[in-house]
Amino acid sequence: SQQGEEDPQALSIQEGENATMNCSYKTSINNLQWYRQNSGRGLVHLILIRSNEREKHSGRLRVTLDTSKKSSSLLITASRAADTASYFCATPNQAGTALIFGKGTTLSVSS
């Protein structure tokens, strides 16, 4: 089934460094979304990029979308310890009745 797959599975960096996470998906989409989850808590929506957009910014977040490669990346600049969380990409299924989530990238930012 259509699904986003994040890469890497885990990422450890120092505060102040940039963190880049990648997502690949299988079929055509009309949008791709990124979510963040703090340990054991609910997911929080970060950013949505539509299929006709190539790049989108929100604060320290930068998301790119390459529909020809069926891939997206999430860049967090100047990471902080508070950015420690799991990050998921998600794409709507063909019927538009569900978001299909990848398994996530676990980001650890140490001070």
Next chain:
Amino acid sequence: EAQVTQNPRYLITVTGKKLTVTCSQNMNHEYMSWYRQDPGLGLRQIYYSMNVEVTDKGDVPEGYKVSRKEKRNFPLILESPSPNQTSLYFCASSAYNSPLHFGNGTRLTVT
């Protein structure tokens, strides 16, 4: 404050004892959905509802029931819980074609 409220936050029960996890949203969203999250399997959709009295199965509906008698509420019912339903459950809601808002989750243990 706009939010999705799930209760209880933690639940330990025994096999076969019926239980209900409640979910309520105050954003007047048409769409609501239940997901379960398991290590290595990610988030999987259990059931969804496009509006009042309209519910449908997601990817893993076996052993679950839902109802949508009012727009704000979408309870998840386990008629006869089994240990393989031990999981972290999330309720989510959204307006049409918009990002999901998640509850804080219900951690269920079935012994």
